[in-house]
Amino acid sequence: MSTTPDGKDRKRKALVIGAGPVGSLTALSLYKRGWAVEVWDTRDDPRGREIAVNNLRSINLNISSRGYAAVSSVDPAFADALLRESIPMPSRLIHHLSGHCEAQLYDPLRGNCSNSIHRGLLNQRMVEALPPGVEVRFNTKLARIEFEHRTAHGVRTKRGEPNLLDSPPETPQIPVLAKAEKVDSEFDLVVGADGSWSKVRQEMMRAERIDFSQSFIPHAYIELHMAADPSKPGGFAMPPNHLHIWPRHKFMLIALPNKDGSFTLTLFIPFDELHQVSTPDEARAFFKTHFPDAWDIVGEKLVDDFMQHPRGNLVTISVTPSTYSSHAMLMGDACHSMVPFYGQGLNCGLEDVRVLGTYLDRFAISPTTPLAPGVTDVQLEAALSAYSTERAEDLTAICELALANYTEMRSSVLNPLYHLRRAVDYVLTRIYPSTPRDLSPGVAFPTAEVRGWTALYDMVTFRPDIPYAEAARREAWQKKVVANAAVTGGIISAVGVGVFALKVVRPWLERSPPETHAKGRYHWAPFYGIWRDITHRAPYYLSDWTDAWNYRVIPSTWFIFFANVLPGLAFSLDLIEETGLYGVQEVLLASFMAAFVAAVFGGQPLLISGVTGPITVFNKTIFDIFRGRADWNYLHFMGWVYLWAAILHWVAAALNAVRGLKYVTRFACDTFGFYVAAVYVQYGIQVVTRQFHQSSTSSALLGILLAVLTLVLPHCANGLARSGYISKSFRRFCADYGMPITIVAMTGLAYWGRFKPLVHEEAMTLPVVPHSFRPAGGREWLVPFWHLPSKYVGMAFPFGAILFILFYFDANVSALIAQGAEFPLRKPAAFHWDFFLLGITTFIAGLLGVPAPNGLIPQAPLHTASLVQMGYEDEGEEETPEEEEEQPGEKRPRSTSTALADAEAGLKRRARASSPPRNPTPDERREPRQRREVPVAVVEQRASNLAQGALCLVLMVKPLQHVLGLVPKGVLAGLFWYMGTDALLASGLTAKLLYLLREAGARSPSDPLNGVRKRQIALFALIEILGFGAAFGITQTVAAVGFPVVIMLLVPLRRCLRRVFSAQELAVLDGPVASAFTMQSVAAV
Known part of the structure; x- marks a missing residue:
């Protein structure tokens, strides 16, 4: 039915799969546009629960200017509230093996900073921000989607008590799931925000030809924990306003602060290196050797976490196109999972929501529709297709930038050339600064040309007005400028040295032999x-x-x-x-x-x-x-x-x-x-x-x-x-x-x-x-x-x-x-x-x-x-005793021209390998005045x-x-x-x-x-x-x-x-x- 009983157009309905930060913000954005919104999530309802700081999925999230701009475009007050829940980090703190710590400001000119927030806390605040008009179903798992009927089928379960009658006495009494309840829901648009292993993506790939790729890097991550220290201010055992990095070239340890004074630690390490650390003693030696200052703070707890916590994989996932007709689309990790460097996994997903909103505005997508369920909405399909096509370049760029940033964090930050480039960026930014452009509704990114000099990290993290792809292009151009300047400077220096040598040194040498x-x-x-x-x-x-x-x-x-x-x-x-x-x-x-x-x-x-x-x-x-x-x-x-x-x-x-x-x-x-x-x-x-x-x-x-x-x-x-x-x-x-x-x-x-x-x-x-x-x-x-x-x-x-x-x-x-x-x-x-x-x-x-x-x-x-x-003596020339006693090189010309010219006079030269002179033949003995071959x-x-x-x-x-x-x-x-x-x-x-x-x-x-x-x-x-x-x-x-x-x-x-x-x-x-x-x-x- 295309209209309501009173004859009005019906509301469009969005079914959002996944109640994480990206799914929740998508639901909130569409709801504020007048859509009917329903959310499914397989997890328990986090509202009203205590957040566990130390769990096996505790890696903190980083909200930067991009993420803040995205949330602010939907609800400015909520964006400010999130910042109050986070800890600002204006710099990295590099922990050297020697124990020396070095702070590296992200933005020394404007003071921009990243913000650390606990994953569980962010998830909870995002769900709590959903208004009562959004129907949220937790413990609900998507089973399949019928795109032709615009219907999703799922299974809803509830946590129950142990079933003691059906289990033998020796079976551990653990919570079990009660009988499953089937759930069906009609939709106009289903949004897959259900993470890297998206079920929505699987259903879309069954219905449409979609290019999908995933690539693992041979590195694992292990989440560790540094407890709060009550004896320190705020409970922080280390300075809280930093992203702490222990770079060790092949691997690294990072730490992000939590509000309660604890730190979330993550070890990133190649599997080859990880396999060499298989026992508690080897783990203890590993941490004492490579992270001595972290060991001094955490101690044996590092070994316990290392041995007990699972090894996670680092994967990059790409999907093109990310939409299917007017029926479905993917957002966040379901569309572009990336390695967790630059901290842009969350921020890019939140930006997806802001960018999607600009395309809905550009194509004037109304919150109501006269079309019956199951009928393709041509206008919405055009909006989603344009979003998928134009967003793809940015998503590819940020995935590549994230991989490159891994090398920067674990190794390049120790390289003097890296510090030199940072200094060059700082100087050029002061001389030729770049002014951020305003974001306007209906336009994903400003069309005005970016002017001035901006470091790559600033463009990626603190400039939501610059698309990721443009940031990558500008950085490539800036690298060429720096390289060409270095070559030009080298040439000018060489010419200067040459001129100095010809005009100053050479006359001086001629005056002073x-x-x-x-x-x-x-x-x-x-x-x-x-x-x-x-x-x-x-x-x-x-x-x-x-x-x-x-x-x-x-x-x-x-x-x-x-x-x-x-x-x-x-x-x-x-x-x-x-x-x-x-x-x-x-x-x-x-x-x-x-x-x-x-x-x-x-x-x-x-x-x-x-x-x-x-x-x-x-x-x-x-x-x-x-x-x-x-x-x-x-x-x-x-x-x-x-x-x-x-x-x-x-x-x-x-x-x-x-x-x-x-x-x-x-x-x-x-x-x-x-x-x-x-x-x-x-x-x-x-x-x-x-x-x-x-x-x-x-x-x-x-x-x-x-x-x-x-x-x-x-x-x-x-x-x-x-x-x-x-x-x-x-x-x-x-x-x-x-x-x-x-x-x-x-x-x-x-x-x-x-x-x-x-x-x-x-x-x-x-x-x-x-x-x-x-x-x-x-x-x-x-x-x-x-x-x-x-x-x-x-x-x-x-x-x-x-x-x-x-x-x-x-x-x-x-x-x-x-x-x-x-x-x-x-x-x-x-x-x-x-x-x-x-x-x-x-x-x-x-x-x-x-x-x-x-x-x-x-x-x-x-x-x-x-x-x-070698050469021959002149015919008839005899060597005098004085010549025999003369040492090679004692009468040598001091001309700056070739030193071989004087040796040619009176000799018929031929080149040959230097080797001990051969013994004279009988004929040579009979001819004592025959010319000899001499050096x-x-x-x-x-x-x-x-x-x-x-x-x-x-x-x-x-x-x-x-x-x-x-x-x-x-x-x-x-x-x-x-x-x-x-x-x-x-x-x-x-x-x-x-x-x-x-x-x-x-x-x-x-x-x-x-x-x-x-x-x-x-x-x-x-x-x-x-x-x-x-x-x-x-x-x-x-x-x-x-x-x-x-x-x-x-x-x-x-x-x-x-x-x-x-x-x-x-x-x-x-x-x-x-x-x-x-x-x-x-x-x-």
Whole structure:
């Protein structure tokens, strides 16, 4: 019937399913518009009941300006009453692990705040606000809907006493439901406000094609409780006017205040982490470790709640369209369930009610209708369709923003870049503020353009005049503005520095050439060594780039890339597998960082730095020492170790302490080089033997086969390069690319034929991550090591001092060997400046949570050797005794142009791999005046180091991570063996041992060792072996962290050898590492 008995149009009737905040406000809004309203809810009637504060569904709700505007649009007085029932929260209070608390205001300019209200209290007040004309049926469950007849069928139950007659005596006497009562109701519009698992939505999906999606995130939430403390003001154990957050990167704890002084706590944690906390003892340790200040307040109650309360899921639900004809619609969580961050789940649902009202006004939907029940209302259908279509974009945007805010709350709030962006937003908001627009009836959101600058949190939470989608778009635009401003500022700064260098620094350098400052009165002044290095090296900076236009750079880049990155990854396998806190991405980033700094800012760009065996031993030993301490964080501790070491680097460089290298001779370098080579061989053995425990025997044997082939083939290529057989170009190709080709070929061999199933077994290849630029464990790149408990900060200093000793010796010795007397270098060194830069990279490594890069042996000298250019003497030219005594680099041009030009005169150059000169053939012996092949120059440039570092960075992308993950560990072991044996064969200690083993008749008549007694040679070699044995032996013990001290003691030990060996014997057995030209930088003269 379309009219009432008196002939008037009948009232439209709305059936609202769900009496929560959104359903109650919907009912109140439609009732005030003149509709007949009926409400069904499955729960008990909350009116007149006492609100239980601590229950299993106690997570507080947050009413922001959006929610307040929505309630106020329906009943302003009721909105004000709700605010009086809530607790204002103008800021977050961040609880750091160290115990420090940091307040972060939401809106420092206008003072806007969110408001915490208990869920049960809000539900009760919402239902109590419904007028008597609204028929409310509690304990009523929707069963099905007949849309064609506009009828809903439900079941109504009442709580009853236990039925003792029908239950056996041992059955617990619990309340049971009385006999169900069927309930039917006709409607014009049914509104589904019945939550995430909406029954109305299920019925709509049966009647109409509706797109529905739900996605869970792998995190759970557990609700906990902090009781009131009667001894504190208001009963609050913590400051009440804050949203308390304990961010711990992977997980977090939050707390919202209640009026009675208690706090509702919620733990958000990944399921993977949650499964590791399964017993009360583990839960107790978990809370004491990660939330010590909360534990001090709540204590054992946290463990009880954690073990007893259920684990909730975090889900995002999306429905499109959210309406069906003029018959039904969804609101709140039934339409757009979202994760509970930003606190917009409630506010967005309340805003649905306000926005729906504007569409009813726009389409002039009357509270009465002349249509009979069951007839489609075209006008109402148009209004609902427009609401669904135009609201969908906002609902999608807020669901995405809520997910992003989870990362912000648990991690980004600890990031200095986050604070920098907040500061930028604050400044720009003060300079160019945005004025809120008025909300008007009939218009969901103002159409006038939003002007000014507003932070994203303000737009989402405190600006109901800005739709969620527009807030997301404006934030994307604001991010671009900030990023472009940063890039522009960087470019302007770079141009400014360049102009300053050209207009000020360059004329000053030309007026004050380096020669005039040698051993002046500032010789011992702080920073003199750094200043001298910069002034001596700066004139060559441009030529360092132009000299890279040389073929030698190409094979050198590929050679050092394979020689650096793969051993670094293999060295880190222990750290990756034992700690779980480092990964392949960290090693690659460390290698790139070291290469970039050395190539762009370094004084000597030929030096190669990366992840070394000693640093992995050092890091792993620290992990083993402190493993199991509840309040100890490994990456935070290593951040402090690196910071202390960096400070010592800077102080040492400033005080010209690198001058101590003038006491370092071949004795210490040969012993240390022998130690590093032995560590390479040992690691190769460990890699292949470990595979017998990680994989099948067949796979392990395949690993040994690949390792042996990877060892032998590069040595064969080098032997062919030195043999004199076949053509010169082919021999040069073998020397340049023998090792890279071997690695690629052996990797391919592992996937050939019957080998393929074996190499696919677990732990046979490198463990890579399936993401680009993602650190191990999914943590953030920035490590907030300043949150480490203070007691560990002081404990980190001795380890920082040991690391400083290691780097002082290791980095500087690798630099000395890479600039050895055998290399005809023509550009000055920069030991003090490079050591200062090493301190910077060490500090950055601690910030990023990556292994600290350091000078590499043997990679650094191999890189220089790969860039050596060879040439022939002019025909008929004889070398004079004076030329024989001249040291490489002593007569070097100081021109800022390419240093290779002078070397071309009188020589016919050809490029080839640097290797020991081959023995003369019989024909050559018969032709003593035949031209000899001699080193001409080194291609001293910055491109090869930068290029190999860039390749490391490129390897961090997901597709190349997959390629890197194909490399078998057996190939890495073979690479270890090749580089270790190659270094052993080139060692001065090996040369002495081979001399002692060789028959007298087989020794070269020109060997300088012929002038030293055999007993003295054996004694000197024995002392070197003992030094190597001490360093290698301590590395195998729990005291491995102290091996740098043993290495450093070799320097004073060498001074003591003057009592055992004569000066003439030491001149043969030992000697300077680098030429006098290179040592000028060390002495800062």
